[in-house]
Amino acid sequence: MKKLRYFIYTLLAVAVIMTIVYKMMDCGPSAHLSDDEKMEAIIGSSGCMDCHSANPELPFYASFPLAGDLVQEDIAKGYKFFDMTAMLSALKNGEHISEADLAKVEKVLMKGSMPPAKYYLVHWGSVINDSEKEIALTWIKNYRAKHYPNPLAAPQFANETVRPIPDSVEVNHAKAHLGEILFHDVRMSSDNTISCASCHSLNTGGVDNKQYSIGVYGQTGGVNAPTVYNAYFNFVQFWDGRAVTLADQAAGPPLNPIEMGNDSFDEICKKLSADAQFNKAFTAVYPDGINEKNITNAIEEYEKTLLTPNSRFDKFLKGDSTALTENEIKGYELFKEYSCATCHVGENLGGKSYELMGVHMNYFEKRDIELTDEDRGRHKQTSAERDMHRFKVPGLRNIALTAPYFHDGTQKTIEDAVQAMGEHESGVTLTADENAQITAFLRSLTGEYKGQLLKNEASE
Numbered sequence: 273m274k275k276l277r278y279f280i281y282t283l284l285a286v287a288v289i290m291t292i293v294y295k296m297m298d299c300g301p302s303a304h305l306s307d308d309e310k311m312e313a314i315i316g317s318s319g320c321m322d323c324h325s326a327n328p329e330l331p332f333y334a335s336f337p338l339a340g341d342l343v344q345e346d347i348a349k350g351y352k353f354f355d356m357t358a359m360l361s362a363l364k365n366g367e368h369i370s371e372a373d374l375a376k377v378e379k380v381l382m383k384g385s386m387p388p389a390k391y392y393l394v395h396w397g398s399v400i401n402d403s404e405k406e407i408a409l410t411w412i413k414n415y416r417a418k419h420y421p422n423p424l425a426a427p428q429f430a431n432e433t434v435r436p437i438p439d440s441v442e443v444n445h446a447k448a449h450l451g452e453i454l455f456h457d458v459r460m461s462s463d464n465t466i467s468c469a470s471c472h473s474l475n476t477g478g479v480d481n482k483q484y485s486i487g488v489y490g491q492t493g494g495v496n497a498p499t500v501y502n503a504y505f506n507f508v509q510f511w512d513g514r515a516v517t518l519a520d521q522a523a524g525p526p527l528n529p530i531e532m533g534n535d536s537f538d539e540i541c542k543k544l545s546a547d548a549q550f551n552k553a554f555t556a557v558y559p560d561g562i563n564e565k566n567i568t569n570a571i572e573e574y575e576k577t578l579l580t581p582n583s584r585f586d587k588f589l590k591g592d593s594t595a596l597t598e599n600e601i602k603g604y605e606l607f608k609e610y611s612c613a614t615c616h617v618g619e620n621l622g623g624k625s626y627e628l629m630g631v632h633m634n635y636f637e638k639r640d641i642e643l644t645d646e647d648r649g650r651h652k653q654t655s656a657e658r659d660m661h662r663f664k665v666p667g668l669r670n671i672a673l674t675a676p677y678f679h680d681g682t683q684k685t686i687e688d689a690v691q692a693m694g695e696h697e698s699g700v701t702l703t704a705d706e707n708a709q710i711t712a713f714l715r716s717l718t719g720e721y722k723g724q725l726l727k728n729e730a731s732e
């Protein structure tokens with residue numbers, strides 16, 4: 273037994289020495305490779321795909337008892353945390369890499385946490401040395417600058433994972449005007465009682481501040497309503513991503529039996545066409561008249577105007593260092609340190625990826641509500657095992673106005689939501705001070721709509 277222990281210690285010592293030597297040699301990918309090829313080579317030599325893909329090529333000792341179990345466990349855990357397949361294939365094929373993936377890889381490179389020590393001590397060539405780290409971080413920075421340009425930020429914030437909201441985006445104003453009317457028009461519902469604004473009032477942060485929304489005939493839905501403000505920036509719409517565009521999204525509620533309860537769009541079109549004045553105004557903009565395609569297109573145009581730029585945080589990112597208090601800046605630092613900013617990325621601080629609710633700790637086991645169909649998240653659409661409980665990450669803009677939180681509307685305050693995020697998504701128990709700082713930072717995300725600081729009129 274003793275002999276075996278010595279043998280293991282010797283092996284470990286050799287591995288540590290070889291790792292140190294390898295790090296000192298500081299050899300990286302060949303200089304003649306292109307930048308993309310260098311990045312690909314680093315991912316290859318660091319064994320990332322051994323633990324971050326669905327079908328890893330298992331190392332020879334994976335079948336050994338004990339050692340094998342540990343390896344299998346790491347692989348399962350690694351894959352649960354992060355699937356790197358899309359990033360690697362996009363890199364190889366010159367396709368688009370998600371900004372959440374970029375942020376995650378950047379974060380582990382900066383921390384030096386990947387590949388895990390117990391992996392590189394066995395695969396000693398896999399440790400990422402300083403020159404590889406430098407190459408990889410520069411590659412990410414350049415990729416981000418090219419594909420997610422950030423012209424509004426001050427130079428020192430140009431490589432952040434989050435960006436200021438632009439004052440406006442290109443909009444067809446005539447169409448947006450019709451969209452605005454439709455958004456507030458109860459004729460969009462079967463019994464003429466509910467408009468989009470009933471659940472997404474612009475005076476209450478673009479939400480209804482209810483755990484679940486109430487639709488036609490007082491029926492209650494099963495999932496919390498996200499805000500329409502800045503929804504334009506989301507890569508897909510709905511918690512489960514079932515609508516790719518805002519127009520696709522707008523086609524949903526009118527036919528949803530609980531929300532607006534129409535049997536078909538014809539019902540709506542008939543009502544709207546009977547209004548001679550509206551019909552005339554609509555046909556002036558859409559010559560082929562009132563139909564589902566044009567209605568949802570107009571609403572999409574209108575939603576492009578529902579942006580909330582110029583929050584104090586945005587002013588800070590644009591270079592006004594006085595826009596945030598010291599406490600709020602600390603909160604932002606913590607937001608980055610605890611990896612919040614690797615899922616809550618982009619203009620909307622979210623809305624760019626699907627993420628597992630309960631990465632570090634099972635969320636649904638502890639919750640006192642029975643599992644619902646909505647809890648399946650992305651799984652509702654794909655039925656893929658890995659998508660169970662994965663949700664489109666909600667944006668955090670105007671979060672101070674949009675309580676309650678989470679897809680199940682269970683978190684009444686930002687503080688509660690932040691504490692739960694720390695535990696389930698970042699693997700930390702935040703101290704009361706940390707929670708207060710992060711929450712203060714999140715409150716600085718309230719932006720302006722039509723030049724006025726957005727308010728929630730119901731909570732005044």
Ligand code: HEC
Nearest residue numbers: 318319320323346349350353354376377380386387388391
């Ligand atoms: C031996 C298996 C293994 C290898 C090899 C490996 N990882 Fe991981 N990875 C894990 C595990 C396990 C986790 C879960 C977090 C933890 O245990 O620290 C993880 C987590 C991650 C995360 C999520 C981090 C977070 O905090 O959410 C990223 C991103 C990541 N790895 C990237 C990489 C990259 C890039 C490489 C290659 C340079 C790599 N990993 C190599 C096992 C591995």
Ligand code: HEC
Nearest residue numbers: 467468471485486487496497498503509510511522525531
């Ligand atoms: C009865 C309340 C209700 C009505 C009416 C309603 N919505 Fe919603 N809206 C919701 C709920 C609840 C969700 C989340 C549903 C889900 O993700 O499955 C949602 C989701 C959305 C989203 C996606 C936001 C995101 O971040 O994913 C947008 C955009 C939106 N609604 C716009 C509209 C428009 C436009 C209309 C009118 C055509 C409308 N809603 C009518 C309750 C409502």
Ligand code: HEC
Nearest residue numbers: 610611612615627629665666677678679689693694697698
């Ligand atoms: C692994 C990705 C991930 C990380 C890391 C993460 N979040 Fe989240 N965040 C999510 C997802 C997914 C949800 C939606 C969860 C749900 O609805 O069940 C969410 C929801 C939230 C919400 C509620 C938003 C709303 O409108 O309902 C807040 C606030 C939030 N996160 C803040 C944070 C903070 C602060 C941190 C860091 C301590 C953090 N998040 C870390 C993915 C992440």
